[in-house]
Every structure is written in C-alpha cells, then in structure tokens.
C-alpha cells in the first residue's frame with residue numbers, strides 16, 4: 001500500500017478521478033489537510049478491481065476477498081434477528097466500495113484532525129490499518145475511545161443503512177481519526193453499500209409497540225445526494241432529517 005502513495009499526486013488524480021462522492025481520489029481538503037484517500041467502486045467485481053490495480057500495480061497484486069468477511073458478518077446479524085427469509089435480498093442488494101486512506105503525521109506535539117466525526121452511511125464497514133493509532137469511536141455517553149490497531153484483526157462498524165433496516169436494533173457509532181506524532185497512518189476500508197435504486201425498507205418483524213418504525217423506506221443514493229447538501233451536513237443526523245419518522 002505504501003507504494004501506492006509514492007505515486008505523484010498528479011498521476012493518482014489522473015488515474016483515480018471520479019464524479020461520485022467518496023469514490024476515486026479525495027484529498028486536499030482545507031479542514032482535514034492531512035487526509036487523502038482513494039476509493040474503488042464495485043470492489044466485489046473482479047474486473048473492476050483488476051483494471052484499477054493494473055493501473056497502480058502493473059506488475060500484478062493479490063486479489064481482495066474482504067467481501068467474504070462482510071458477508072459472514074451480515075449473515076450472522078441477519079440470523080441473530082431471525083430475518084433469514086430476507087437473507088438473499090439483504091446480501092444481494094449491496095455493492096462494495098474499497099477505499100485506501102492516508103493520513104500524514106502532524107509532526108507537532110498537538111493532535112490534528114484526520115477525519116471529522118461521522119457515522120458511516122453505508123451498510124457495514126470493515127477497516128484495517130498499519131500500526132499507527134488514530135481511529136477513535138464515540139461511546140453512547142459521549143466519550144471518545146482510542147482503537148488499538150492490530151495487524152491480525154479487522155474493525156467492523158455498523159452503518160446507518162443497517163441501523164435503519166434493523167429499526168435501530170444495532171447502533172451506528174460516531175467515529176473520527178485524530179493524528180498524533182510523526183508516523184503516517186494508512187488504512188483500508190471495505191464499505192458494503194446499498195445498490196442505487198434499491199429501497200431500504202425495515203422488515204415488519206423489526207417493528208412492534210416497543211420498537212415503532214424509525215425511518216421511512218429510502219433509496220441510499222438519493223439520500224447521499226441530500227447528505228452532501230448544506231442541510232444534510234448541518235443536521236445532527238442526516239438520515240433522521242431525510243427520512244426519520
């Protein structure tokens with residue numbers, strides 16, 4: 001992964017530009033200048049990953065199978081809520097975005113914001129990073145806890161799309177990246193994301209008197225258009241503002 005970031009910026013931009021938000025190259029943002037990332041769309045489609053990796057590693061590279069881990073996690077969740085009859089639809093209604101991220105070290109005694117606090121809007125996020133700390137997750141009572149990086153584990157984060165589908169039964173935590181010290185941080189995220197045109201609708205089994213319906217059915221891609229508007233960015237919960245009941 002480090003070689004990837006040794007490419008000149010112009011090459012990365014030329015190779016990886018995308019019109020869709022959070023796909024392709026993202027970086028040079030004045031609020032978080034230490035952050036750069038590269039997102040590969042349709043990361044579960046071998047041809048799309050191959051064409052991307054061929055551009056970056058013409059000498060070849062091993063294939064990514066992280067999507068299997070995502071499916072295992074989602075199947076376990078579906079089973080634990082007795083929603084097996086929705087399994088096929090749940091699994092087949094997502095695409096994958098694979099994103100590489102680079103956070104420059106601040107090289108100052110002060111911490112620097114690497115990525116602003118947010119919840120993930122997609123279904124499930126799987127993260128892995130080099131041995132440089134920085135990811136922090138907010139507890140329900142507002143405390144930030146530091147996630148210790150491990151070379152042998154992945155971090156799984158529940159996204160808002162899954163929270164909405166499960167009518168709030170699972171929590172989608174706010175998280176951020178804070179950079180300290182003088183080491184560059186690299187991370188990799190696989191984001192399972194509802195397909196465009198697929199309407200996320202809470203199964204009736206998840207709704208009862210104790211658990212009234214939280215969100216109207218919604219299309220993720222249309223919600224993302226709202227998310228990037230001023231109203232979406234200002235709302236304490238963009239999903240709540242968009243389709244909350």
Ligand SMILES: O=C(O)CCC(=O)C(=O)O
Nearest residue numbers: 101120127135177187189
């Ligand atoms: O770099 C990380 O560890 C976190 C990235 C993240 O939260 C995101 O891209 O949504």
Ligand SMILES: [Fe+2]
Nearest residue numbers: 118119120175
């Ligand atoms: Fe995130």
